[in-house]
Amino acid sequence: MFDKIRRKATRAVKRAVGDKVEDEAEKQVKKTISKHEDEVKKHTFRGMVSDEKTIKGEMITDFDKFKSNWEKDAKDPAQSVFYLLMAAYNYCSKDKKIGEAMATVVLSKKHNNDAPGSLSGLKFGKTNKYLFDQMLEDENIAKSYLGADYEEEYKFNENKLKMQFMGVVPETDKNVKAIIQSSGKDFPTPVTLAKNKHGQWKVTEFSSIATGCKTIASIEEDF
Incomplete structure (x- = not known):
């Protein structure tokens, strides 16, 4: 019985961690895109x-x-x-x-x-x-x-x-x-x-x- 509960808890933790990893990955992608956009703008506008x-x-x-x-x-x-x-x-x-x-x-x-x-x-x-x-x-x-x-x-x-x-x-x-x-x-x-x-x-x-x-x-x- 405890093994079953442990397995459920483990799966729940993995799902939660997985969601966090996905959220973090999405944040990193957005951060990278934003950084690239800023660099492009800085290059384009330098001295404007x-x-x-x-x-x-x-x-x-x-x-x-x-x-x-x-x-x-x-x-x-x-x-x-x-x-x-x-x-x-x-x-x-x-x-x-x-x-x-x-x-x-x-x-x-x-x-x-x-x-x-x-x-x-x-x-x-x-x-x-x-x-x-x-x-x-x-x-x-x-x-x-x-x-x-x-x-x-x-x-x-x-x-x-x-x-x-x-x-x-x-x-x-x-x-x-x-x-x-x-x-x-x-x-x-x-x-x-x-x-x-x-x-x-x-x-x-x-x-x-x-x-x-x-x-x-x-x-x-x-x-």
Whole structure:
């Protein structure tokens, strides 16, 4: 009889210990994830000058209007990032040729090639083409930076664009890293820009934009 009671007590203790071990393991996992998130944020934000604001506007699909508007706004790095995202949206969801021409206006010429037949006179270099084609595979990437809400399955209003700008990390007087936030990504996104001789901020590195965003719930749960 006592053996039976002892066995029951032993099993109960093991279950309790097991639950504690599982709880502790879960805590450790959460702690590790939290630590990683903090490290990523610290790395991204190191030296950042906070300038939180929402850049608003309407989608532009005409190349000439896009170019002239960007030239007026190009003295602000946040605006140049905004225009790059508009170009990405056009490339992914409207017209690839127009989207590419728009993007080459905002991107540094160093990573583009001459193209007499293009509206801008330029076409993507190998790296830029690869990154834009990555975004082409999921049109929600560009939309997630322009006001499309992940929680609402990336519903998008072209007449009410909104880009969340967090600030810049100054590197030199002519080089900055702009920090923006996507509704479909956990961490902020860095975009590197340089100021040309005309005082215009041009994007020189944007690979973090092209990374994937969260899958919408209706697709994620369809299994």
